[in-house]
Amino acid sequence: MPSQPSPQLPDETISAWLRARRGHFDELVAGVEDYAIFMMSREGIILDWNRGAERLKGYTADEVIGRHFTLFYSDEDRASKFPDEELRIASAEGSFSIEGWRYRKDGSRFWASVTITAIRSEGGEVEGFLKITRDLTERKAAEEKLRRSEEHFRLLLENVVDYAIFMLDPEGHVMTWNSGARRIKQYEEEEIVGRHFSIFYPPEAITIGLPGALLGKALKEGRAEDEGWRVRKDGTRFWGNVVITALYDGSGELHGFTKITRDMSDRRQVEQLRETGRRKDAFLATLAHELRNPLAPMLPGVELILNAPGDIAAVSGVGEMLKRQVDQMARLIDDLLDMSRITAGKINLRRAVLPLRQVVDMAVEAVTPLVEERQHRLTLGLPDEAVMIEADPSRISQIISNLLSNAAKYTPPGGVIELSASCLSESVLEIKVRDNGIGIPKALQQSVFELFDQGASGSSEGLGIGLTLVRNLAEMHGGNVSVASEGEGKGCEFTVRLPVLAGSDATIASALVLEPSVLRKPGPARVLVADDGRSAADILAMFFQMEGMETVVAYDGAQAVEAASKFAPDFAFLDLGMPKLDGYEAARRIRRMYPRVFLAALSGWGAADDRRRSAEAGFDVHLLKPAKPDDLREVLRGHEAPSLSS
Structure with a gap:
């Protein structure tokens, strides 16, 4: 308890004007119990005392009237002349307000809201002061409890390392940052606060407006959850599970969003391994089926030749059949070998300059038997002018033929397949293959490029590696491939973009021949x-x-x-x-x-x-x-x- 200053008698020099106004004190505030209200002389001597002051501070009127108001302050406050400073400010500015600790008669303290108002004479001179004190100890305790709770919560969030937990403003800018966010996303707090959260999304997600769509869903439904690729500061990607929750105050006004992100890359990898295993099993079953298909007619064909060697027509027919089946097996094995070489990084592109039409003709020739067998109509749309490309001709032809073959397999008999090519710029060639076949559900449109994938319904033939080869060969040429489909039964369109157009001064490459190139005339050998x-x-x-x-x-x-x-x-x-x-x-x-x-x-x-x-x-x-x-x-x-x- 602070020491008490010695009692003082009321100042005999108090003006009659002030004494006259003290007469209204009992009438106005003497019975108020929620506030301590009293008047002081201009020197700070207490002149009167209401019931609220007696209840709040513990002094009776007889104990306090005539004493200086520093009675309610600590020794430190009195030593620093703080009470005098309060009166000076009130005199200069008309009033002074503050919150702080004050003391009761028994030495206990309470958190007080204090307002001191200067009382002026008709001439404008300060004659005294009116002091109003309110006990805000309960509110202070609640605020302190809330502050400690918020601090504990802040420390809790700050030290969570398995989750990136942070807040966004209503427009999506980062407002807070925790240790988990720093670990997962690699940004320091000063690097990221104030930036838009779309920085964590890959270009393809930004292109389709995913960040804004997630905020919109959170506004509409209260929360939005998503899984997909996210981007770290160094550009690497991780598979993230994201929950965004809209934050509203009591009046329903939006204050922003919380965003919680968890790195699920390990789980994603396990799922991918399981999926790869499933596809591998399906692939092996398909491979066995595909290899048996050509063998099935070959064995009875050989038997026919052995039993009727003199039947020239039968032997000739069987020979043609055997040639077709061997070609089919060779294509399957070539695809397997190509995929193996690409996976091992052992394919080297053998670039040459030659006409685009020549490469297209090679591809069309390769798939014509399949197209005719299924009674499809194949249309070509190529530039009228001669277009030269600088690429590996066999690989570009392989890209086109694989897309055409894929279209033929997934289009019911009598369908339409369109192959078109155009120059997007001085260097970029765009190739499109469109069909009116079974289409691809939107959820599966990216997985069709994965190894051993054969779509939702599978295929009656093939190994599920053709589109993977297309993607890898396109990327080896510096290009890319994409697919678009309105859904099942609505056909699809594959688009390949390749930076392979040759300059206007390019010359056609010499025809590729088996080495060595020493020519000879046909003859016995x-x-x-x-x-x-x-x-x-x-x-x-x-x-x-x-x-x-x-x-x-x-x-x-x-x-x-x-x-x-x-x-x-x-x-x-x-x-x-x-x-x-x-x-x-x-x-x-x-x-x-x-x-x-x-x-x-x-x-x-x-x-x-x-x-x-x-x-x-x-x-x-x-x-x-x-x-x-x-x-x-x-x-x-x-x-x-x-x-x-x-």
Whole structure:
């Protein structure tokens, strides 16, 4: 309890004007109990005392009238002359208001709201003061409790590291920032407060207006929840679960939003692994089905040939069928190999400059049998002027043919497929493939590019990797691919954009030919075939015999070298994985015997490293199994014979 100043008698010099006004005190405020109201002389001497002052401060009127009002202040306040400063300010400005601790008679303190008003004479001179005090201890305690609660809540939020928790103003600008937000999003508080929260969203989400849509939903429904890719400060992405809640005050006025984000990348990765496993299982089942499809007619076809070798018409028909089925199997295997090479980063683009129409023709030619089989109508829309592209022609053709094949497979018989190309700028080519097929639900339009995905209803054929190849090959050329569909049964449109247009001074590249490029006139030649797969070796030898060549067959590398020493071949087609002596060593030994022999490697592996290794062994060309008849004929036509080995 602060020490009490000694009692003082009322100032005898109090003006009659002030004494006259004290007469109204009892009439006006003496009975007021909620407020301590009393008058003071201009020196601060207490002149009167109401019931509220007695209740609030604990003094009777007899105990306090005539004493200085510093009675209610602490020793520190009196030592600092703070009470005198209150009177000075009230005198100068007419009134003074403050909140602070004041003391009762028993030494206890209370939180007081104090107003001191100067009382002036008719001439404007300060004659005294009216002091009104209100006990706000309960309100102060409530405020302090709220402050502590808010501080505890702030500390709680600040130290939460698993969630990014922050507030947005009504327009979506960041107002607060916690440790979890700093950890997940990588921004320091001073870097992000005041910036719009759309900075956390990837470009594709901003393009469709997702940030604004989420705020709108939160305003309409009270909250909005979303999962998707979000962007950190360094540009990397994470999969976030986001909840945005609108904040209103008691009157219903919007104050902003709370936003809680959780990094769900680990869960997303687990889900993706599960989905990949599911797709892999579906892929393996599909692969088995796809490989059995061409085998099914081949086996009875072979049986027919064996039972009726003299029936030329039947044998010819079966031969055509076998060729189609082998081509189908080769396409499946090529797709698998391409996907494997892309995944391993082993595809190198072989760029050339050539007309766009030539590449389109290659693609259309590849899918024409499928389009005709399904009785579709294929229309082309190409620029009238000659357009040159600088790209890997086989890969661009593959992009187009895969999209056309996809359209043909997912369009019911008798449908319409449209292929168009246009120049968006001096360097960007846009290719569109549109169909009126089964369409794609909006929820699945991005997943169709994922490996092994075959859409909502799947497909009766294919491995589900065609569109993945399209996307990867487009990205390797610096481009992209997108899909648009109004939904199931409404067809779809794939758009590929590629920065491959060549300059106006570009010249058409020379036609690609198998190496080496030593031309020869067609003519008989001696061909050595070596493969530990006896059926494959015998069939290949039969093919060369039908082409008018003299052939000899070996079933391992050692036999191949021995046969070459006696046969003196012009051409040697060697499997690389033979026993006793592999194809690489057999090629080296045959090359030493016959420097001008043309060596062709036969292998199921065709990556850049595989081709490099066969070239180092002395092979002139690397052919993938099963070698296509046209490729074999090209080798025979493209190299001089006879007596290349002499």
